[in-house]
Amino acid sequence: xxxxxxxxxxxxxxxxxxxxxxxxxxxxxxxxxxxxxxxxxxxxxxxxxxxxxxxxxxxxxxxxxxxxxxxxxxxxxxxxxxxxxxxxxxxxxxxxxxxxxxxxxxxxxxxxxxxxxxxxxxxxxxxxxxxxxxxxxxxxxxxxxxxxxxxxxxxxxxxxxxxxxxxxxxxxxxxxxxxxxxxxxxxxxxxxxxxxxxxxxxxxxxxxxxxxxxxxxxxxxxxxxxxxxxxxxxxxxxxxxxxxxxxxxxxxxxxxxxxxxxxxxxxxxxxxxxxxxxxxxxxxxxx
Numbered sequence: 701x702x703x704x705x706x707x708x709x710x711x712x713x714x715x716x717x718x719x720x721x722x723x724x725x726x727x728x729x730x731x732x733x734x735x736x737x738x739x740x741x742x743x744x745x746x747x748x749x750x751x752x753x754x755x756x757x758x759x760x761x762x763x764x765x766x767x768x769x770x771x772x773x774x775x776x777x778x779x780x781x782x783x784x785x786x787x788x789x790x791x792x793x794x795x796x797x798x799x800x801x802x803x804x805x806x807x808x809x810x811x812x813x814x815x816x817x818x819x820x821x822x823x824x825x826x827x828x829x830x831x832x833x834x835x836x837x838x839x840x841x842x843x844x845x846x847x848x849x850x851x852x853x854x855x856x857x858x859x860x861x862x863x864x865x866x867x868x869x870x871x872x873x874x875x876x877x878x879x880x881x882x883x884x885x886x887x888x889x890x891x892x893x894x895x896x897x898x899x900x901x902x903x904x905x906x907x908x909x910x911x912x913x914x915x916x917x918x919x920x921x922x923x924x925x926x927x928x929x930x931x932x933x934x935x936x937x938x939x940x941x942x943x944x945x946x947x948x949x950x951x952x953x954x955x956x957x958x959x960x961x962x963x964x965x966x967x968x969x970x971x972x973x974x975x976x977x978x979x980x981x982x983x984x985x986x987x
Contacts, residue, residue: 702726703752710792712764713784719768720789721748724757729822729983730797732789733760734805736827736962738845738894740767742880743802747964750972756979759793763805765895767881775897779910783812790820798979802827802964803841803935807914814917823982824925825975828933828961830940831914837934837961838908840865845899851889858882858890868932868960918947924982925951928974930959952978 705723712718721741731751733744741760748760762769764785765777772781786808790797799821801809806829813820844865852858859875882890925948929936945951954974956963964971 702757705748705752707768710761710789712769712788713781716764716772716785717770718764718785718789719762721760722758723748724752724755726757728755728757729979730757730759730793730795731979732786732793732797732799732821733758734763734786734799734801734809735761735766736803736805736829737841737898738766738892739802740881740893742767743962744800744964747800747972747975751976751979754976754980755984757795759789759797761789763808765898767893771895772897775895777895777898779808779811779913780815782808783816786812787816787820796820796822798823798825798983800825800827800975801829803829803961807831807910810914810921811910811917813923814920815913818920818922821923823923823979824921825978826925826927827971828928828930828936828963830927830936830944831911831918832937832940832943833908833911833935834937834940840934841961842899845892845894848892849896851885851887851891852882853889855879855882855890866960866962915943915947918944921948924978926975926978927951927953928963928971929953929955930961930963931955931957932960933963935961954978 702725705721708720708722710718710720735741735743741762744760748758751758765771799809806826813824848861855875855878858878863871881893883893884890956970
């Protein structure tokens with residue numbers, strides 16, 4: 701059984717280097733995992749291992765500007781460029797995968813599938829993201845990512861920032877796991893791994909600029925689709941789901957109680973169970 705996970709590098713748009721953890725039998729149905737803005741591939745660690753155990757080949761990417769992937773040389777991170785990266789990776793794995801995307805990663809997957817080749821993927825799983833996001837929750841994410849631009853003196857300071865953003869989560873006794881999301885620079889301070897240019901200082905339009913392109917993309921998606929929502933999410937509302945279902949009528953919705961926007965991190969077991977059942981239904985039939 702192919703259970704080992706190795707880090708590989710893929711070529712994104714215009715040769716930009718993208719890091720990814722890859723595991724599972726390459727002959728098995730493929731799943732590409734796309735994390736949210738400000739996260740890394742490590743946020744999917746538990747889900748990736750379970751998907752591999754369930755017989756899938758999994759490619760778990762760091763998006764451009766995040767983790768161990770290159771930053772955009774011009775500071776551009778729009779949906780067309782992110783979708784171009786995804787198209788490039790899919791061409792390199794030579795498979796028609798399922799796409800599992802959280803937040804920004806889900807928007808990227810929806811855009812790539814709906815504004816490009818409708819046969820790009822076999823299935824689409826959106827994790828706590830809809831085109832019409834709730835403004836208050838979106839602002840909260842932006843404020844977190846814009847804060848602490850001068851870095852942290854130590855891990856405890858970084859842990860304090862995370863605890864303030866996620867007050868509902870138990871604070872780990874050992875914050876060393878945060879080092880996957882931090883980088884020590886020449887000044888000796890710790891900085892979040894992402895490119896600061898990901899977040900603009902300009903006032904955000906309401907609705908956000910991505911709303912209409914994503915709604916248009918949804919109309920062109922023909923593959924089985926699932927939305928996983930944390931019931932405590934401040935990003936996805938009933939209204940946002942209803943608006944998406946008008947454009948994407950085959951959309952199934954799975955609510956995860958006790959979870960917020962970071963569904964996989966808040967309730968990993970429930971998340972895995974629902975996603976794996978959906979993927980088995982739509983990708984494993986006849987195998």
